[in-house]
Amino acid sequence: MVRELEERIAARLGVKHCVAITNGTLALEIAIRALGLSGEVIIPSWTFIATAHALHWQGITPVFADIDPTTHNLSPAAVRDMITSRTTGIIGVHLWGRPAPIEDLQAIADEHGLKLMFDAAHAFGNLYQGRSIGNFGICEVFSFHATKTFNTMEGGAVITHDDELAEKMRLMRNFGFHGNDNVIYPGTNGKMTEICAAFGLTNLESLDDIFAVNQRNYQAYARALSDVPDVRLLAHDENSSRNYQYVVLEIQEGNKASRDEIIAALHQNNVLARKYFWPGVHAMQPYRDLFPHAALLLPETVKIAEKVIVLPTGMAVDEAMIGRIAEIIRQKISGQSI
Ligand SMILES: Cc1ncc(COP(=O)(O)O)c(C=O)c1O
Numbered sequence: 001m002v003r004e005l006e007e008r009i010a011a012r013l014g015v016k017h018c019v020a021i022t023n024g025t026l027a028l029e030i031a032i033r034a035l036g037l038s039g040e041v042i043i044p045s046w047t048f049i050a051t052a053h054a055l056h057w058q059g060i061t062p063v064f065a066d067i068d069p070t071t072h073n074l075s076p077a078a079v080r081d082m083i084t085s086r087t088t089g090i091i092g093v094h095l096w097g098r099p100a101p102i103e104d105l106q107a108i109a110d111e112h113g114l115k116l117m118f119d120a121a122h123a124f125g126n127l128y129q130g131r132s133i134g135n136f137g138i139c140e141v142f143s144f145h146a147t148k149t150f151n152t153m154e155g156g157a158v159i160t161h162d163d164e165l166a167e168k169m170r171l172m173r174n175f176g177f178h179g180n181d182n183v184i185y186p187g188t189n190g191k192m193t194e195i196c197a198a199f200g201l202t203n204l205e206s207l208d209d210i211f212a213v214n215q216r217n218y219q220a221y222a223r224a225l226s227d228v229p230d231v232r233l234l235a236h237d238e239n240s241s242r243n244y245q246y247v248v249l250e251i252q253e254g255n256k257a258s259r260d261e262i263i264a265a266l267h268q269n270n271v272l273a274r275k276y277f278w279p280g281v282h283a284m285q286p287y288r289d290l291f292p293h294a295a296l297l298l299p300e301t302v303k304i305a306e307k308v309i310v311l312p313t314g315m316a317v318d319e320a321m322i323g324r325i326a327e328i329i330r331q332k333i334s335g336q337s338i
Pocket of ligand 1: 023024025026047048050051093119121122142143144145155156
């Protein structure tokens with residue numbers, strides 16, 4: 001079933017290799033190790049902690065570059081500024097499923113002889129210029145965790161067109177075994193289980209329907225929040241988004257209620273909205289102690305981290321609920337008690 005899932009995913013994405021792994025974090029670690037990254041690797045701080053941990057865990061220094069506040073993705077100019085003689089790679093993150101600035105990052109990588117890979121944990125099913133995410137950089141890493149629209153409960157995969165890299169990662173995920181009695185490589189146990197693969201195969205069958213529900217929910221949020229002042233719903237690009245996995249709202253400063261008060265009001269009403277990625281990876285341990293001044297070079301990340309609310313979506317959310325959620329936000333923003 002793992003093999004069947006790999007084949008089905010590779011065919012769906014139009015890529016040569018899908019290497020299924022236990023989870024997205026281990027998939028990042030295996031990809032990073034198979035690529036031979038070392039020294040420093042540039043990543044955004046505005047991402048899930050696993051992007052940084054996957055490097056730090058294997059003795060590589062994550063170097064945080066700032067983001068473009070409009071897209072929440074890496075700013076190519078900021079990436080350039082962070083390159084040193086120790087830099088060996090860049091990990092772009094397609095945050096909230098929106099493609100990172102793929103061409104600009106590739107140009108920087110080529111110019112400086114760096115390896116470029118992507119953390120595509122949020123972007124399964126999405127497109128960049130008509131091609132599926134999964135086709136870019138040397139490889140791209142998906143998470144199939146239960147929080148993702150396409151999920152295998154726990155799971156992940158590395159996607160690549162590179163035969164040698166795929167072979168190396170297949171060895172690495174299975175202790176380095178080449179045949180029954182022959183170990184030819186230091187490896188780990190990164191295998192996906194059959195039960196997770198079975199779950200993924202079933203999930204694939206209804207995936208496009210789930211995407212359609214998420215898109216409907218996003219559009220309902222856009223309508224319901226359109227006349228609420230001082231909020232910005234992060235737009236999904238119709239040309240690239242298919243999974244509509246995240247509904248991300250920015251609350252501008254200077255309202256009658258802060259972002260945290262709005263989240264508290266939502267929680268009181270049993271709406272499980274989240275901050276996500278707050279306060280930024282650079283401000284979490286061990287990076288806070290390792291790089292105590294990192295925030296000085298991350299002004300946009302610091303600002304965005306104070307503004308974001310991620311709203312509920314998925315099959316269990318309907319238009320009536322979205323109307324009530326928008327109403328709670330509207331009332332808090334205008335200073336009314338609920
Ligand atoms: C951007 C990002 N990278 C990596 C991961 C790690 O994936 P997993 O939970 O499957 O280990 C996640 C999410 O969970 C994520 O959001």
